Amino acid sequence: MPIPPPPTNWDFALDQVAPGEDLIGVGADLDVSTLYAAYSLGVFPMGIGDHGGPPIGWWSPDPRGVLRLQDLRVPRSLRKSMAHFEVRVDTAFDDVVAACADPGREGRWITPEVASAYSALHDAGWAHSVETWQEGHLVGGLYGVAIGGLFAGESMFHTARDASKAALVALRDLLAADGDPRRLIDVQWRTDHLATLGVSEVSRDDYLRGLPDVLSAPLPRPWA
Structure with a gap:
């Protein structure tokens, strides 16, 4: 079980933030x-x-993109694709982050400073990767932060078709394994692409109101 770090000196109170201000x-x-x-x-x-x-x-987006575990849409074609991937967890965290930070990617935002910070968070037991492999090669994956029943997704990548989607399905299955209904995947912002997978939007107030219950769930077994 990872140990919560000491309190931070920074104040993240949101009571003064206007609605709709991200x-x-x-x-x-x-x-x-x-x-x-x-x-x-x-x-x-x-x-x-x-x-x-x-x-x-x-x-702190308003509205917030979230994926409830039961809402993930897995079409038949994706189920067939998943048979061609080996899924691993936390075996190549830094490689997943590096692939997500590829400077050739449009909309890239992961800097060396950010990558280093999440590597330290991974070493502390709070950041994790779900990876898809083919013939010994990393071809897709995602990473994010797991606290209690929350998985806050940060980024995903693929070099083989459906590889990142397969990682998302594997993440959902990992979180749902013990049937705890409090667990939630936070995707930050809803996009048209994520909406096709079942992502929806909630207001920031609703997200924050429900967050304590989500955090009160135990970590999934592989990360506890």
């Missing part, structure tokens, strides 16, 4: 204690400079 602050640091506190309060970091460069912005 960016709630700028600055702070990316220490393990800061990241743990932020996710526990419904906040996550992403740089507001070019391609995620500094300064670090802190975000």
Whole structure:
């Protein structure tokens, strides 16, 4: 069981943030204690400079994109594709982050500073990867932060068709294994693509109202 880090010195209170305002602050640091506190309060970091460069912005979207485990849509074609992948968990965390940070990707935002911060969070037991492999090669995956019943997804990638979607299905199955209904996948923002997979939107107020119950669930067995 990972040990919660010491309290952070930074204040992530959202009571002064206007409805519909996603960016709630700028600055702070990316220490393990800061990241743990932020996710526990419904906040996550992403740089507001070019391609995620500094300064670090802190975000709590309104509305918020969420994926309830029972809502994930797995079409027949994806189920067939999944038979061609080997799924692994936490065997190549830094490689998954590096692939998500590929400078050739459109909309890239993961800087070396961010990658290093999440590597430290992984070492502390709070950040995890779900990976898809073919013939010994990493071909897709995702990474995010797991606290209690929350999995806050950060990014995903694929170099083989359906490889990232297969990782998402594997994540859902991992979270749903013990049947705890409190678990939730946070995807930050709903996109048209994510909507086809079952992602929906909730207001920030509703997200924050339900977050304590989500966090009160135990970590899934592989991460506990």
